[in-house]
Amino acid sequence: MSNTNIQGKKFRHKYSKHQLRAKWGSTIFLIPSVAGCALFFFVPYLVVIYYSVLDNPIGKHFVGIENYKSVFQNSAFRTAVTNTGVFSAIAVPLAVVLSLLLAILLDHKIPLRTQFRAFLLSPMMVPVASIVLIWQVLFDQNGAVNVLLSKFGVTGVDWLKSDLAIVVIVILFLWKNIGYNMILFMAALSSVPQDIIEVARLESCGNVRIFFTIKLRYLVSTIVFVTIMSLINSFKIFREIYLLTTDYPYESIYMLQHFMNNKFKSLDYQMLSAAAVVMSLVMVVIIVVLFKAEEHFSKDLDG
Amino acid sequence: MKQKDRIKKVQTEKYILAPEKKGKRNKILRAVGLTIATIVTAAISLLFLMPIVLTITNSFMSPTEFAANYGAIFATTKSGGRQFVSELVNLKFIPDMVSFSQYATVLFKSRDYLLKFWNSMILVVPIMLFQLGVAALAGYGFYRYKGKIRGVIFFAYIILMLMPYQVTLVPNYLVSSWLGILDSYWAIWLPGIFSPFSVYLITKYMNRIPLSCIEAAQIDGAGEFRIFTKIALPMSKGIIMSTGILVFIDYWNMVEQPLILLSDPEKYPLSVYLSKINSGEVTLAFAVATIYLIPTLLVFLYGEEYLVEGITYQGGVKA
DSSP, X not given: OHHHHHHHHHHHHHHHHHHHHHHHHHHHHHHHHHHHHIIIIIHHHHHHHHHTTBSOTTTOOBOTTHHHHHHHHOHHHHHHHHHHHHHHHHHHHXXXXXXXXXXXXHHSOOTXXXXXXXXXXXXXXXXXXXXXXXXXHXXXXXXXXXXXXXXXXXXXXXXXXXXXXXXXXXXXXXXXXXXXXXXXXXXXXXXXXXXXXXXXXXXXXXXXXXXXXXXXXXXXXXXXXXXXXXXXXXXXXXXXXXXXXXXXXXXXXXXXXXXXXXXXXXXXXXXXXXXXXXXXXXXXXXXXXXXXXXXXXXXXXXX | OHHHHHHHHHHIIIXXXXXXXXXXXXXXHHHHHXXXXXXXXXXXXXXXXXXXXXXXXXXXXXXXXXXXXXXXXXXXXXXXXXXXXXXXXXXXXXXXXXXXXXXXXXXXXXXXXXXXXXXXXHHHHHHHHHHHHHHHHHHHHHHHOOOXXXXXXXXXXXXXXXXXXXXXXXXXXXXXXXXXXXXXXXXXXXXXXTOTHHHHHHHHHHTTSOHHHHHHHHHTTOOHHHHIIIIIHHHTHHHHHHHXXXXXXHHHTOOXXXXXXXXXXXXXXXXXXXXXXXXXXXXXXXXXXXXXXXXXXXXXXXXXXXXXXXXXXXXOTTO
16 A cells, blocks of 8 residues: 555656656747737737726726727717628628538539639638729629629619628628638538448438438537638628728728727727727627537537 | 348348449439539639639730720729720620730839839738747647646637737737837737737647657657757648648738738738729739739649648637
């Protein structure tokens, strides 16, 4: 008894010495990154929170939630939130579903599979600035899409200056993001254990049923990840809108980043800080909810 | 024994032989399905490629042809009004006459675009290289020892990585104004270099390196830095390439940061400057757009496999 105890202690001692060396020896490696992140993101973020409860950064007078109130009462902010919300609510589910469908298509042994994959992925690498011109040619009042529509007797609209602007932006978003999502889904589909599928097939289970009862369960974590990434990318849509319409877009595509840009121009620190804090909180809530959903759906999986 | 055999036989008939009987019908069905799948995929692929192909082919259009085809949208008279050469746009896949005049002007006459292209390079390449360097070091740090504090820091990195620009640009702007680097490239370089995206990806990959490799080197007397350069780094070469490509594509496309952190339009990268192209030079735009496309196109053609691998590794945040 006592012998093993001593040995156990000895072992533990040796182990922790190794651990200690690993711990302190590798801390140096973390310093550049952690220091940089702290300096450029975490510490200033705390200051942002601090600024969000002050009347201005010079007077430093505590005003509580006044700034938050004025952010929510700001009509531009409300428009921006609504537009961004509507856009994300349309674009994200479409991006997830369409890319999953494409991944399923490419999961079959079709000819030229790798070429198709490359073609579908290629929009991802194209800088938005390079294709806005062609997008304008397509969707202008006198643009190619309207020319095509007029052949079918449909009168076109000036897409980017009407309520249909959001359609154009959603198409652009899908064009750019579907390839990326599709790659993630393709990887997930190929990692579904083949033996389970074979058993199901022997039990004369159809393809559709195999997909919904087996593959989908293995795809849950990827679906969550793709949703999060699409959501984040949908917040980046400002890029496309800015390059297509510069500073003053049609009202239905006035996004949160437009609002932030205007506030940066007027150096309205309180408004900026409060808006940034609100947005980060919303993001954290969304991410946590999606992670919890993933945990709930994939808890009985072992792979 | 006999019964077992019989069951086996029945099962074989039912499950293995049965599909064989309707094999012919299945084969035809499968062939039809495959053909439809191929056609659908091909159609979608063409649709996806179209904007890129159109941009490139139209860059070989002479200014006169450009005006004739796209005058309805872009061409303006000197007084600023629209000059209608034709009422409607005439979308051309291939120009009637191949002309290099757009390129000649961009390369030799209006040097502004080349200057902005150079700005883009100066902005993106240092960010990519240093972000990878910082991230490789940090990735090793996170891999080598997993304590509670490091877990918390890594989790904070993930949250930070998932934050949109609307959130992160405010802290970045504050620091830049404190340090007095607003309106200089440092304001974009520094936050870019310390962006946690690469750290996340490289750490995730390094976590797969078996600890026994490290321990073996340790027993041979290698120090931490030696283990890093001789074992961890060579083993993660692939993922570092992939991450580099993803970072390059992301920053080559940047719009938000220069708009907010730089106020001098002379310093803008081509991505922002291209949208401000004035109507007098719009005939050049396709050529400029194509030139801007070339670096990422090369990266894509050369590193598509790496890109796919990088994206695949991004999947599953918590693993």
